[in-house]
Amino acid sequence: QKSPLQQLDAAHHLHPFTDSQALHQKGARVIERGEGVYLWDADGRRILDAMAGLWCVNLGYGREELVLAAERQLRRLPYYNLFFQTTHPRATELAASLAALLPGDMEHLFFTGSGSECNDTVIRMVRHYWAEQGQPGRKTIISRYNAYHGSTLAGASLGGMKPMHAQGGLPLPDIVHIDQPYHFGEGLGQDPYQFGLERARQLEQKILELGPDKVAAFIGEPIQGAGGVIIPPDSYWPEIQRICRQYDILLVVDEVICGFGRTGHWFASEHYGLEPDLLCMAKGITSGYIPLGAVAVGARVAHGLIKGGEFFHGFTYSGHPVACAVALANIEVMQKERLVERVHDVIGPYLQQEWASLGSHPLVGETRGLGLLAALELVADKSDNRRFAEGAGAGMICREHCFDLGLVMRAVGDTMIISPPLVISRAEVDELIRKARQALDLTYQTLMN
Numbered sequence: 001q002k003s004p005l006q007q008l009d010a011a012h013h014l015h016p017f018t019d020s021q022a023l024h025q026k027g028a029r030v031i032e033r034g035e036g037v038y039l040w041d042a043d044g045r046r047i048l049d050a051m052a053g054l055w056c057v058n059l060g061y062g063r064e065e066l067v068l069a070a071e072r073q074l075r076r077l078p079y080y081n082l083f084f085q086t087t088h089p090r091a092t093e094l095a096a097s098l099a100a101l102l103p104g105d106m107e108h109l110f111f112t113g114s115g116s117e118c119n120d121t122v123i124r125m126v127r128h129y130w131a132e133q134g135q136p137g138r139k140t141i142i143s144r145y146n147a148y149h150g151s152t153l154a155g156a157s158l159g160g161m162k163p164m165h166a167q168g169g170l171p172l173p174d175i176v177h178i179d180q181p182y183h184f185g186e187g188l189g190q191d192p193y194q195f196g197l198e199r200a201r202q203l204e205q206k207i208l209e210l211g212p213d214k215v216a217a218f219i220g221e222p223i224q225g226a227g228g229v230i231i232p233p234d235s236y237w238p239e240i241q242r243i244c245r246q247y248d249i250l251l252v253v254d255e256v257i258c259g260f261g262r263t264g265h266w267f268a269s270e271h272y273g274l275e276p277d278l279l280c281m282a283k284g285i286t287s288g289y290i291p292l293g294a295v296a297v298g299a300r301v302a303h304g305l306i307k308g309g310e311f312f313h314g315f316t317y318s319g320h321p322v323a324c325a326v327a328l329a330n331i332e333v334m335q336k337e338r339l340v341e342r343v344h345d346v347i348g349p350y351l352q353q354e355w356a357s358l359g360s361h362p363l364v365g366e367t368r369g370l371g372l373l374a375a376l377e378l379v380a381d382k383s384d385n386r387r388f389a390e391g392a393g394a395g396m397i398c399r400e401h402c403f404d405l406g407l408v409m410r411a412v413g414d415t416m417i418i419s420p421p422l423v424i425s426r427a428e429v430d431e432l433i434r435k436a437r438q439a440l441d442l443t444y445q446t447l448m449n
């Protein structure tokens, strides 16, 4: 029986990433309110949001500091643009704040409205850069299968999600993919270090196949998020960095999920010792309270762009003043509460320790994680990590049991993933783990009966 709101929703609302037929049968799950790490649905049920929305509500729900910052800015200057040699104080202040937090020589920021727009911007920027350097042939961007870089034509093309490519003839020309460094899924039985090197060296093979003078950039998430929280072997990123340097390929790091403290650093590039030429951020930049994205640009590309005259690119909502005000308040709270240090030293290690204890469950083949990102792999047979047959739907079954127990955990195939708010307490971590274990038990019963 659908509620009136669910009926209205089914009649008028096309949802992103949703099977509309299933939605029409059951009605949408209605979330009404949030506070801290908790959500409340229309039936008044309290749900622990271990995904922080879509990996973004880093400060948790209901933060007055962010609400007040938005309100103040809405009253003072609700909108102005950054086109045609104009700025407003919040955009400039935010660019300077971010420059101080970013690794390496990333001193320049280009604002967008989302992660997808960041990645569209990256493609246009790197091609413009190479053209200005007298190498217009350098157009191809190399990305990875199972990466997620957004839903616009460029974002979905850069992403390596085959079902997304299949709907609409993607990827766009001059975007190619190599394999991901997913050891549990694609390299089990191999030494992880060696596997990481082999996967990184696919980049070199691809560059040589295309010709280095045709390749503009390589793009990757430090840890693939939507692909299933895929933590690369230690050998992977240093080798990618070496190859990019050797062939003079720009390195673009998509930190839309990994940025803003998620891994226990302001940016995960620090964890992996990366020195990217461009870095994308969104989501956690405002704790998801309001849309904003930014592309950080290292000295080399920034100077090239500055010399190149007008860059014919930008969005009406590039650096929206209200979004910038919220982002500034978000950074201020993160600094005042030392949240990045807390993830690195206290709550990240605690979550990982407790999460690893789920590894003893008969359904779990592997647990892995970093900071406040974690994944576990559901397997049919733990002795040899055999997967469930196609269509068994173990991940979906587990996800539904989680919901019923009052926990949001996401399923990527048979990989269960979490990314809770950075403010999660120890007691809330305990609740998360307890509910995850119960959900695993129920999933076991469902699948084995």
Ligand code: PLP
Pocket: 054, 113, 114, 115, 116, 117, 119, 148, 149, 150, 151, 155, 221, 225, 226, 254, 255, 256, 257, 282, 283
């Ligand atoms: N890049 C990564 C790594 C993401 O995870 C996402 C969204 O999940 C995006 C880009 C796209 O961001 P948006 O949905 O804000 O366009």
